[in-house]
Amino acid sequence: EYVIxxxxxxxxxxxxxxxxxxxxxxxxGVYEVIRVxxxxxxxxxxxxxxxxxxxxxxxxKLPYSPEELEPKMEELISKNELDTGIVYMQFTRxxxxxxxxxxxxxxxxxxxxxxxxxxxxxxSMEKGVRSILDEDIRWLRCDIKSLNLLGNLLSKxxxxxxxxxxxxxxxxxxxxxxxxxxxxxxxxGVIITHQADNLILNGITRQKVLEICSNEGIxxxxxxxxxxxxxxxxxxxxxxxxxxxxxxxEVDGKPVRNGEPGLVTxxxxxxxxxxxxxxxxx
Ligand code: PLP
Numbered sequence: 001e002y003v004i005x006x007x008x009x010x011x012x013x014x015x016x017x018x019x020x021x022x023x024x025x026x027x028x029g030v031y032e033v034i035r036v037x038x039x040x041x042x043x044x045x046x047x048x049x050x051x052x053x054x055x056x057x058x059x060x061k062l063p064y065s066p067e068e069l070e071p072k073m074e075e076l077i078s079k080n081e082l083d084t085g086i087v088y089m090q091f092t093r094x095x096x097x098x099x100x101x102x103x104x105x106x107x108x109x110x111x112x113x114x115x116x117x118x119x120x121x122x123x124s125m126e127k128g129v130r131s132i133l134d135e136d137i138r139w140l141r142c143d144i145k146s147l148n149l150l151g152n153l154l155s156k157x158x159x160x161x162x163x164x165x166x167x168x169x170x171x172x173x174x175x176x177x178x179x180x181x182x183x184x185x186x187x188x189g190v191i192i193t194h195q196a197d198n199l200i201l202n203g204i205t206r207q208k209v210l211e212i213c214s215n216e217g218i219x220x221x222x223x224x225x226x227x228x229x230x231x232x233x234x235x236x237x238x239x240x241x242x243x244x245x246x247x248x249x250e251v252d253g254k255p256v257r258n259g260e261p262g263l264v265t266x267x268x269x270x271x272x273x274x275x276x277x278x279x280x281x282x
Contacts, residue, residue: 002114004112005017006108007111023090023147028147029109030054030055031051031147032047035086038084039077042276060093061109073113076115080115084118087114090113092147095107121246125245128246129250131252133252134155166238168251175227177201181205184236188234191209212271231251235262236249244273247266
């Protein structure tokens with residue numbers, strides 16, 4: 001298994017990161033997860049662009065452009081003979097003696113990437129998954145895909161312990177997103193999902209789904225919705241790179257409508273699959 005450390009492809013067993021790497025000590029860095037189908041990256045350019053934007057938001061300059069990163073990831077995928085899975089990549093603000101203040105400008109970011117086999121979650125996508133509600137205790141820059149995920153982890157762990165796939169987060173009455181995905185509801189045929197602001201990560205999957213809706217004439221609203229609207233929804237779904245479009249059939253022990261995936265969600269799943277096949281082949 002090969003990995004990338006600081007731009008070089010190495011065997012995983014010899015790859016090393018320093019104990020004073022700022023990612024390790026502070027979570028001072030940004031990351032991306034890109035889906036791979038048939039050995040090809042899906043929406044790779046969009047993910048690499050968001051990586052650059054996340055880095056800029058934490059005042060970090062990446063040593064590579066998206067145009068330079070793309071072939072590196074392709075090489076890694078090919079060397080690992082990855083068919084269906086993910087590429088994980090992260091940049092931290094480098095290694096220097098522990099200090100909250102940023103290191104000097106000549107300290108280079110640490111760049112790590114690896115691949116992993118991950119199947120499409122076909123059974124869950126077919127049947128739908130369960131969820132819990134949890135207060136969103138994260139910071140106010142959830143638009144940055146940063147390595148600081150403790151708030152997300154605590155919520156996801158609570159969901160896992162309840163036998164659920166996702167924790168739906170809310171700030172008071174307002175639903176924001178999931179612990180590791182974006183959340184949308186469907187009411188009277190209209191899809192509603194939180195606007196892309198500082199309270200959510202603007203998921204690439206979320207954006208792709210909305211683009212599909214525009215093309216297909218499916219109505220959607222990007223706005224905050226409440227816990228009451230969530231309870232009264234006809235359908236609820238989660239979206240994310242590894243989970244694609246995932247029907248949520250239960251929230252905090254209560255079934256969503258009849259407890260089965262709804263038709264709008266089903267239709268989106270099919271349209272999303274068609275988009276994957278268009279970009280990456282059958
Ligand atoms: N929101 C959070 C908190 C996430 O961790 C993720 C990651 O999957 C998403 C949303 C969905 O983003 P994307 O569709 O780009 O994977």
